[in-house]
Amino acid sequence: MTKPRSRRGGGRPTIADVARKAGVGAITVSRALREPDRVSQDLRRQIQAAVEELGYVPDPNARALASARADVFGVLVPSLTNNVFAEVVRGIYDSLSDGPFRVQLGNTHYSGLEEERLLQVFAPQRPAALIVAGIDQTPTSRKLLESAGCPVVQVMETGPDPVDMLVGFSHFDGGRTATEHLIKSGYRRIGFIGARMDPRSQRRLAGYRAAMEKAGLFDPRLITTTPLLSSVTLGRELLRDALAKMPALDGVFCNNDDIALGVLFECHSAALDVPKTIGIVGFNDLEMMQAAFPPLTSIRTPRYEIGRRSVAMALAAIAGRRPEQRVIDLGFELKPRESTAR
């Protein structure tokens, strides 16, 4: 005859309370909540009423412990403030908000080691799925992902050898398309300006280089990069650097839209006409690009859609309907605007 410990939420109702009130076994309540089809309509109604009357909410911890799996999506992104990833994350949240799944978000700060550390924390919790940004995991991270025992979706890029599933687009092609657009528009001494040269930016740069070499326009002095975190201010500084090295510069492909905006402002400040003297192309096509003066050409990337699709794929895999296409290339779209309308 031990007195009840009455921990836990000052007497929040448990499944047993619901079962008692509904006059059924606890397991039937559990089933009614998780697999309603397996419970007769009568009992289902009774149980539903009891749940509502008591305000019963299942304890996710007890559930996870008993079933050896947590209804959690682990999500790893390199930055929470970079709008690009914020939109991916928003897509993920929006896709998951009405279901039973929670999101566990981790910020890797663009660091492979930090990613490893976070995976080491996430993986043992038996998440329902893992969504990670990029395809350049460290060997340790890759092993953790492979042995996580849940669907894994790598997002943002395409690549040859996914851990499991993949949703993204080709940054190389994006960089090439942007550069080809500048070339076609009549620009010749086209610079590449980039900050925070993460693997995706490197691939954009490679695409730029491929296009420039093909056109016989490549010159290493056209490239200006920095490992510093991207910012509008940095865009201004980098254009100044680029012009100092190469005063005849007549176009720039920017690593991303923040840099492009900085480049635009620097052009205004230096009274360089855009698009006549200098053409500008950004990357991602954030909302501000179309509103800039002049409107800035950019490569629109499907960030939100990547978030949604990654969840859709993971949910399908969880439901046992693993999509036959494990790699989805959502592509990108060149948005030509006045900043390159020579």
Place this chain on the structure above:
Amino acid sequence: MTKPRSRRGGGRPTIADVARKAGVGAITVSRALREPDRVSQDLRRQIQAAVEELGYVPDPNARALASARADVFGVLVPSLTNNVFAEVVRGIYDSLSDGPFRVQLGNTHYSGLEEERLLQVFAPQRPAALIVAGIDQTPTSRKLLESAGCPVVQVMETGPDPVDMLVGFSHFDGGRTATEHLIKSGYRRIGFIGARMDPRSQRRLAGYRAAMEKAGLFDPRLITTTPLLSSVTLGRELLRDALAKMPALDGVFCNNDDIALGVLFECHSAALDVPKTIGIVGFNDLEMMQAAFPPLTSIRTPRYEIGRRSVAMALAAIAGRRPEQRVIDLGFELKPRESTAR
């Protein structure tokens, strides 16, 4: 003699495995991990060795179930993509990343009902603390917060009657300071332009109005707002609307920096000189403001710091050292720049 079920992570080591290997009781392992001071150095070392050898990681679900509290910070923000909240969230993550606490992030989409729904999900999980944006919770939400049984920190604003603790600044004062700055700079027909008029924007507007009335400059036709989500494009449109209503406008205080940027671009587009013909003030002082051409005056708000402080306060309360100051006003800073240098 039942055979072990061997669910759970394909035989991940449990606390019992560690205890066996270290030759101690399970509870001692538990203590060594949570309150090392209560275990002798000898055992602590043995246990540490066993933990490392086995690669033991405690199961947070079992822990939460047994101890009736989860090491989780629930965080509710109205938007994941709005840079302002992204920075608050980043501050929270950065403050929590090395401790034992996880973050559970919820997106309320600026909806009180959605906030209620999320609190109903979060509160029963017995989070270690709750951090919510704003002070305008619905009565239901407020009750949920009050009865959550954990420290609660409302962030982003100051206000008279916190649920528990509060970190923020006065949006009213911010709006007034911005407007007074315009008045002092010699502007007279100063408009207010605002999108997504959430409660914080409303208070900025009230501050604007107070300053204008005090100076005898107020005119309701100077105010142009919309409930639409804020964007740079919208900033351009709203300025056009404002000028249509009030062609003599010579200054604008914008609800936020995105709108201000749009206003700036619209001025460029319409060949309105900034700051001579029109002065512009934004709100939040995102990084781009100083890099704009001309650099844009704004009110710098301590977003990241709000995130850090909210966690610090919550951690103190968890540790039983509830700060004597339950309301912290971190203030803001006017950053006067060329866009108002008449």
Place this chain on the structure above:
DNA sequence: CAATGTCATGGTAGCGCTACCATTTTTATC
């Protein structure tokens, strides 16, 4: 109509951990 299958429901036994109490060992006190 017996044999077999299917459905709806329930009982039991944990999941991995910690609260609570009991026990043993060490230290402090007179």
Place this chain on the structure above:
DNA sequence: GATAAAAATGGTAGCGCTACCATGACATTG
């Protein structure tokens, strides 16, 4: 050196839930 107090350690009993198996009521088959 006896006694009290404190520190160190362990055993037991759950936390709230679900996996697994068992049961009984029907339906299906030849």
